[in-house]
Structures are given as C-alpha cells and as structure tokens.
Amino acid sequence: MEFALSEEQRLLQDSVRRFLEQNSPLDKVRLAAGNTHTVQRSLWAGASELGIPGMLIPEDFGGMGLGFLDAAIVYEMFGRYVAPLPFLGTAVMAPLALMLAGSEAQQEKWLPKIAAGEIIAGVAVTESIGVREGAGVKAGKGTLTGKALFVVDWAEADLYIVADSDHGFHLVLPDAKGLSRRALDTIDKTRSVGELVFDQVSAEPLPRSSADAVARVIDAGRVMLAADTLGAGQMMIEKAVAYAGERKQFGRVIGSFQAVKHLCAEMAAALEPSRSLVWYAAHALDEVPGDARLMACHAKSHLSEVGRFVARTATEVHGGMGFTDLLGLHYWFKRIGFDRQLLGGPELVRLEAAHLQGWAA
Amino acid sequence: MDLAYSPKYEAFREEVRAFLTKYKSQAPKGLGAAGRPSPEACSWQQLLIQHGYAARTIPKDYGGYGAKPDILESRIIAEEFSAARVPSALQNQGISMLVPTLLELGTEEQKKKWVKPTLRGEVVWCQGYSEPGSGSDLASLQTRATVDGDDFVINGQKIWTSTAHEADMIFCLVRTEPDKPKHEGISYLIFSMKTPGIEVRPLTTMTGHAEFNEVFFTDVRVPKTQIVGQRGQGWFVANATLKHERGMLGDPAAMETRFQALVDLMHEETVDGQRAIDNPIFRDRLVRLQAELAAMKFNGLRLLTSASKGEDPGLARLIVKLQSCELTHQISALAIDVMGELGVLYDDSPYLRSHGSWQWGYMFQLGLIIGGGTAQIQKNIISERGLGMPREPKLAK
Incomplete structure (x- = not known):
C-alpha cells in the first residue's frame, strides 16, 4: 500500500519544473500569448529532449512507455507555469487514440514521429461530448463531412484525429482537399484551439475505433x-x-x-x-x-x-x-x-x- | 502508487478475518459511543485487547497488547471490522486522549493505576478543558486550584464536558499560578467525579438533547499527587493530548457510510411521484458531494502512506478537520433538502424518516464544525503552519 508519487515520479516532475522555470518564465509566456496559434518550436524541442511528447507512447515506437499518472504530474507542471505547449492533444489524446484504435501500420507511421516531437497532432472530440452550433462530423466512404469545434492543439497540426458521430476515429491531413480551418481565439492565449470544416474530405479511419x-x-x-x-x-x-x-x-x-x-x-x-x-x-x-x-x-x-x-x-x-x-x-x-x-x-x-x-x- | 497490500499484510488481513468469523457472535449489538460501555461491550473490548484488535500498540505492562505501531495493520483491522459490521475497539476520550498523555508524561504509578482499567472500558473519563469564558482562547481558563496542605482546592466551571454524567474520572486543566503568563500558570489534574463539591448539569443543545454537560467545582479537594507533569506545565501536557484528539476527527469511512445512506434516501423519497435521484438539481448536488468525498478519501490514503513512512504530510493533514466537518454537514444538508417538508419533522413525529437522524446530524454536525477548534481557528492553523503566513499581532497577554 503506497498512495504517493514514486521517487522516479518526483524526479520527473522536478526535471519538468526546472525546465519550465528556466525556459518558460512569464515574459516568454507573454510573448507566446501574442502568437497563440503558432507553435513555440524551440520550447517544444526542449520538451522533446525530455521525452515529453512520447511519454505515453510505448518504447517500441520510440516513446518512454510511461503511465497516465506520469503524464498528469507533468501536465500539472505545465499548468503551474502556464506553459504554451501542445501537450494535451499531441502527447496524450492523439497517441492514446492511435494506440487504442489505430492499425499497426498507422501506429508505426505516426507514433514515432509524435514521440520524437517532430509533429503536432490535433484532436477533435468536442462533439462526442456535446454538440453546439450544429457541429458534428459524419463519415462517408473514406470521407468526412461536417464541422468540428474546439479542436485541441489546432495550430500548425501535421495531423488531426477526428471523432465522427458514430464513435469512429479518423486521420485527416491538414492539406486535405475540402478541409477548411479557422482559429478560435479564447481567453486562454497559451493554448490553441480551432475549428475544422469538412466538405467531403478524404480521411483514413482508425480500424479499431469504438x-x-x-x-x-x-x-x-x-x-x-x-x-x-x-x-x-x-x-x-x-x-x-x-x-x-x-x-x-x-x-x-x-x-x-x-x-x-x-x-x-x-x-x-x-x-x-x-x-x-x-x-x-x-x-x-x-x-x-x-x-x-x-x-x-x-x-x-x-x-x-x-x-x-x-x-x-x-x-x-x-x-x-x-x-x-x-x-x-x-x-x-x-x-x-x-x-x-x-x-x-x-x-x-x-x-x-x-x-x-x-x-x- | 500501489494500492495493493503486500503478502505480509494480506496474511494479517486473513488473521483478522478468521478472528471475526470465530468470534463475531460474541459481539455486542450497540456500544454507546460516548457514554459508559455496557458489560457486554466491556467483555468484547477485553477480548479484542487479548487478540490485539484493541489497545494494540499499548505496552503489555499497562494492559495493552504490546504490538509495534504499524499504521497499515491498524487500517486493515478497521477495514475488516467495518466490512463485517462488527463493533471495533472502544473509542472514548479516556482511551484516545488520556491514555496517550499518561503514557507520554504520567508517572509510573499513574500509568499502572489508570491505563489498564481505562483501556478495558472499566473507568470512564471526561475532559475538563473548555470554560464559558475560554473556548478558542483555551489558555485563558480561570478555574482556580489553590494549595491547601497536601491538596489542591478547586473552584470554577467547565463546559462542553461530554460524558461528565457517566464519568468516573476527569482530566482537568486548572490555573495554579495566577501571576504567571497564561500559558505557564496551568496544571493538569486527574481526579474522581465523585469528589465532594462537583456538580454536573446537563447542557441541552439545539438538537434538543443534552450531548454535553456543564461541570461546577466548589472547594473540590484533590491530593497534590494527582497532577500529570509539573505544576505550571499543564498547557504543554494538554497539547500532547490535543495532538491525539485531532487524529480522532475526519474518518472517511464514516462519511462514506453517511453518503451511501443519502444515496439510498434519494432513491426512496419522492415528490409528485418523482424520485429525488431523478431530480436533476438534487442529483447534481449529490454527484458534487461524491467527488468531494472521493478527494477526502484519497487524501486519507495519502495521509496513511505518509504516516507509515513517518513523514509529515503537512497541509494534507492540517485541512482534514475543516474539510471533513464541512463535507459531513453538507451531506446532511442535502438529505434534509431532499426530504423537503419532511426534513423539518423531528422528535417522534408521524412520517419521520430514519428516527430523525438526518435532522439531528444536520444540527449536531454544526457543533462539530465549531467544537475541537472552530473552523476559524482551523483556518488560522492552515494559513500559519501550512502556508507560513504571519500570525495575528498579539494584543492579549
């Protein structure tokens, strides 16, 4: 019986604390907040050196294979320093969707890139919780139509993972034909969310979706x-x-x-x-x-x-x-x-x- | 993070279960939580001590079981007794406050004389600390003890003395050095409630019941030997005791039991044929309380782990009294609201639910928010000791 963080977890949290204290002080956050929909590349590169984007991704795919408690105490530090980084979608929700629902080929293609910090992955699931503004995405044969709001890590994403209205996940590339994107500016300038509008956009389903x-x-x-x-x-x-x-x-x-x-x-x-x-x-x-x-x-x-x-x-x-x-x-x-x-x-x-x-x- | 118990502890759990299976039928029905235990409850307590399920870590010489302190074992005992719905070790102010104090600061003679019968439920104690003029500022207490020959002669009044009407003995704070600064003029005495000059008057509270008493002392003579610690050291002796009292409050398992009773109530009570659980507003309040309860439960596990490692959990411990009392009160408040007009029924009224226990609890738990260090005193402690904020500038000496 041990209800506490492990020594490794304390060290992990401390290293993220030090990294953000040094590299993301308030004056840097202020600068980043002026460019909400621009990824802070050098800061993200630093986080990648610590293994943060791949922390939940299995070691076979170049990640650290850690657990959600590890991710939570890291994101706690991100909250502590209001870090302007694409953690939620890229490091947590997108890899998890790929691990749970993706094919082996999809996992092999995308997980190592996420783990290396090479790509940003946006995630569209808001309408699976509650639909506003008539949003919602319908899947056709290899295509998506509709609208997704409050897409997490929207800015400069290299890939979107989109949930349709029938519990299916799909991979969508940002330059896909028929996809239009609009930034949504919120009160929080440290994280980017946006809108995706799909007009017969070609998409690749994650085959094990449920x-x-x-x-x-x-x-x-x-x-x-x-x-x-x-x-x-x-x-x-x-x-x-x-x-x-x-x-x-x-x-x-x-x-x-x-x-x-x-x-x-x-x-x-x-x-x-x-x-x-x-x-x-x-x-x-x-x-x-x-x-x-x-x-x-x-x-x-x-x-x-x-x-x-x-x-x-x-x-x-x-x-x-x-x-x-x-x-x-x-x-x-x-x-x-x-x-x-x-x-x-x-x-x-x-x-x-x-x-x-x-x-x- | 590992919520499983190691094989050593699982084996211990099996021992406890085996005991419960074997002896469950001998358990008394009710214990009378704060008053004098029944003869059945006393023999049950003695059986528990003999097997190490009560007074577990008290040395054998003083009537305990003599095991090494192990917080996880204590926890397992509590869990298993609760799961089997068998009354666990006797809990009263003598056992939880006086005994640890005597063991820490009493003379050998005092320990030998009082610890064992107290543990066995044969001697019942009450606590004489608060006075009408000395509540949060306890150290300002005015009950006087003057020396006359070999005796102290005590005059004054105590209040909030639960079980005084049942108690054999009292542990009591009195002022022996009126000219010294307030914290240095207090002594800690133990004496019989049968001593001439003691009058106990029941104190009826807002619940309509007398859960407490007032105790009046008129020329009460107590031999000078019945002091614990030195003359003028009573404040520090009492603080050793208060440290033990804080551990008594905020039991997540008890809160969970009340919460489950609330869930049941919300499935039973209806208005216009609609169950309370189907009313979105009541339901939202219920789930909100459930989340708070979960937080307190896991905070309790965190405290348990800290204690087992001998670490000070800091804020996680300091907030327990404030948060637990408030949450318990909120659980009762929702139950009252769910019952609506039925929630104001009381006494032996027709339509009364659960013998009025929700109504009684709603009122009594307000007393718990105030007693044992008011919510405001708790906030002083949290901000000063937990957050390192400055003390209020002192005006009074």
Whole structure:
C-alpha cells in the first residue's frame, strides 16, 4: 500500500519544473500569448529532449512507455507555469487514440514521429461530448463531412484525429482537399484551439475505433485538464500567499489580517485533497479500469469547481494588482477557466457521472 | 502508487478475518459511543485487547497488547471490522486522549493505576478543558486550584464536558499560578467525579438533547499527587493530548457510510411521484458531494502512506478537520433538502424518516464544525503552519 508519487515520479516532475522555470518564465509566456496559434518550436524541442511528447507512447515506437499518472504530474507542471505547449492533444489524446484504435501500420507511421516531437497532432472530440452550433462530423466512404469545434492543439497540426458521430476515429491531413480551418481565439492565449470544416474530405479511419476508445481518450483528456488546473491553482495560491506577505496596508502586511489569511487557508483546504483525487484518477486510467471513467468525471468536475474558487480568490487577495496585466496573474485565471469548459463543463460531466452509476434515466 | 497490500499484510488481513468469523457472535449489538460501555461491550473490548484488535500498540505492562505501531495493520483491522459490521475497539476520550498523555508524561504509578482499567472500558473519563469564558482562547481558563496542605482546592466551571454524567474520572486543566503568563500558570489534574463539591448539569443543545454537560467545582479537594507533569506545565501536557484528539476527527469511512445512506434516501423519497435521484438539481448536488468525498478519501490514503513512512504530510493533514466537518454537514444538508417538508419533522413525529437522524446530524454536525477548534481557528492553523503566513499581532497577554 503506497498512495504517493514514486521517487522516479518526483524526479520527473522536478526535471519538468526546472525546465519550465528556466525556459518558460512569464515574459516568454507573454510573448507566446501574442502568437497563440503558432507553435513555440524551440520550447517544444526542449520538451522533446525530455521525452515529453512520447511519454505515453510505448518504447517500441520510440516513446518512454510511461503511465497516465506520469503524464498528469507533468501536465500539472505545465499548468503551474502556464506553459504554451501542445501537450494535451499531441502527447496524450492523439497517441492514446492511435494506440487504442489505430492499425499497426498507422501506429508505426505516426507514433514515432509524435514521440520524437517532430509533429503536432490535433484532436477533435468536442462533439462526442456535446454538440453546439450544429457541429458534428459524419463519415462517408473514406470521407468526412461536417464541422468540428474546439479542436485541441489546432495550430500548425501535421495531423488531426477526428471523432465522427458514430464513435469512429479518423486521420485527416491538414492539406486535405475540402478541409477548411479557422482559429478560435479564447481567453486562454497559451493554448490553441480551432475549428475544422469538412466538405467531403478524404480521411483514413482508425480500424479499431469504438465508443469505448473515444470515451477513454476523453477520460484521459479530462484527467489531464484536472491536473493542469491543479498546477495552475497551486501556483495561484503560492502567488497570493507571497503577495500577502509583502503588500502593506494600515501599517501591516495584509497577510496578517485574518480576512486575507482565511481566504488563503480556504484555497489550500480546497486544493490539497483534490491533488489526491487527480493522482487516483490518473492511476485508475492505467490500473483500475472499472473506476477510471467515474474518477475522470470526478477529477474534471471537482477541479473545475476548486479551480474557479482558487482563481477568483487568489485574484482578490492580490487586490487591484491582480486585476491588471502587470502581474500576469490573469494567465493562470484564464488557463483555469479554459480547463473548466473544455471536454465538458462540470454540470455536464456530473450528469455523465450520474449515468455511469445508473442514477439518471 | 500501489494500492495493493503486500503478502505480509494480506496474511494479517486473513488473521483478522478468521478472528471475526470465530468470534463475531460474541459481539455486542450497540456500544454507546460516548457514554459508559455496557458489560457486554466491556467483555468484547477485553477480548479484542487479548487478540490485539484493541489497545494494540499499548505496552503489555499497562494492559495493552504490546504490538509495534504499524499504521497499515491498524487500517486493515478497521477495514475488516467495518466490512463485517462488527463493533471495533472502544473509542472514548479516556482511551484516545488520556491514555496517550499518561503514557507520554504520567508517572509510573499513574500509568499502572489508570491505563489498564481505562483501556478495558472499566473507568470512564471526561475532559475538563473548555470554560464559558475560554473556548478558542483555551489558555485563558480561570478555574482556580489553590494549595491547601497536601491538596489542591478547586473552584470554577467547565463546559462542553461530554460524558461528565457517566464519568468516573476527569482530566482537568486548572490555573495554579495566577501571576504567571497564561500559558505557564496551568496544571493538569486527574481526579474522581465523585469528589465532594462537583456538580454536573446537563447542557441541552439545539438538537434538543443534552450531548454535553456543564461541570461546577466548589472547594473540590484533590491530593497534590494527582497532577500529570509539573505544576505550571499543564498547557504543554494538554497539547500532547490535543495532538491525539485531532487524529480522532475526519474518518472517511464514516462519511462514506453517511453518503451511501443519502444515496439510498434519494432513491426512496419522492415528490409528485418523482424520485429525488431523478431530480436533476438534487442529483447534481449529490454527484458534487461524491467527488468531494472521493478527494477526502484519497487524501486519507495519502495521509496513511505518509504516516507509515513517518513523514509529515503537512497541509494534507492540517485541512482534514475543516474539510471533513464541512463535507459531513453538507451531506446532511442535502438529505434534509431532499426530504423537503419532511426534513423539518423531528422528535417522534408521524412520517419521520430514519428516527430523525438526518435532522439531528444536520444540527449536531454544526457543533462539530465549531467544537475541537472552530473552523476559524482551523483556518488560522492552515494559513500559519501550512502556508507560513504571519500570525495575528498579539494584543492579549
């Protein structure tokens, strides 16, 4: 019985922490945020040297063959440093779709390239969770028609993995005839999402696709978003505590006022147990299949709620400065806001959790 | 991350199961959680001690089983007793607070005299700490003990003294050095509740029941030898005890039991023929609580692992009292809302559900949020010890 990160996992997390601290400080994030739909190539190359794009990919395909808990603690660090990198689609959801549903040939063709950090892979699954704006993709004979919104890692993708409305995954190349692409600008300038419109676009199905495979890709994405919020929320608390320890009013540091201290305590009290929930949800994706989907729902929805509370409260502790662009605190606020809505907001995810337990008709 | 127990522990689990199978029929029906254990409960407790399922790590010389502390073994015992729905080791303030304190700071004579009968359920204790004027600021307590010959003579009042009406003995904080700074003028005394001059009055709470008492002392004479630790050291002796109290709160298994009862309730209660579980708003609140409960459960596993390695889990431990009490209260609150008008029924009313336990719990758990360190005191602890924030500037001495 050991409910803790292993020594290797702590080292992994530390190395990612150091890498981002050195290579993606806030001034770099600000520059990247001015070019949301441009991949930060040198930063991604650095992440690739650490093996990050291929961390979930088996060693046979040039990856590290690690588990979802490893990926979650890495993405936690990405959230901590609001890293402007295409991790969610490229390093997690796309490789998982290929591993679960792809043919051997497809895996051999694409996984090593992803693992090497050579290509960006966008993922379109939003409509499998909820359809807005009449979106949705229909598969014909080797073609796709329709529209996909909030495609993850949309910018400069070399390949898209698209879920159709019948639980089929397809590979689509960005220069395919009949494909039009539009960027979607969100509050979060550190990650790119976009729209794909398909007009009889030729696509290659992943032959082992299934409803379960689509769901598992979404589960993994949700746990990663929860981990991202965990890291971003942790950083916001640390920033709030540090600010409250420096800022003086009425002749005292504001951190000595209970009104301020208690806000910080409430944030920590909400966030700290959710760390264990994220760990377990990630662990379950690999090791406890019967628990995985429900725990992915719980992690996603709970971290969304805790994240919202921490994001607004930490901003309030910073007072007027928190509201300005000067401190850049808003990058974390917006990252957490984005994590909440992507791949299903908490109310929708809780309804799924109810269905899973037979609590909803 | 490895949620399986090693073969050594699985073997231990089998031992516990074998014990339960063999002796289950001897288990008493109810224990009377805070009051005086029944004779059946006492003999059950003694059987448990004999087999190492109660007082497991207390040395044999003092009436315990004498095993080395092993948090995973303790956990397995708790899991198996809970799964078999068999009452586990007796829990009361004597066992969880006084015994560890005596073992740490008592004289040999005190240990020999009190630990064993306390463990066996034969001596029931109450705790005399809080006073009407000294709650969160406990160290300001005013109950006086003055020296007269070989005795202390005690005058004053205690409050929130659960089980005082049943207790044989009290462990009590009194001011012996009124001229010293408040933390240095306190002594920790143990004495019989039958001592002349003690009056116990039940304290009725918002629940309508008297879960607590007030205790009045008028010229109560206690031999000077019945002090634990030195004169003026009582605050530090008590803190050793309070450290043990914190471990008592926030039991995820108990919360899960309440949550499961709530799920059952939501499948049974209907409005206009619709079950509560089919009402999207109630259902959303339920799933939201379920996620919070999962977080606390896994936080508990994390604490368990830290404890087994002798590490300090820091914030993960400091937040438990605040979060668990709040979550427990929210579970009851949802149950009340699900019942609607039926949720305000009480006493022995027609249509009352579950003997009014949800209503009682909703009120009593508010007491738990306040008691044992209020939510506000908890937030001070979390921010000061967990986050390293500055203390409130001191005004009072």
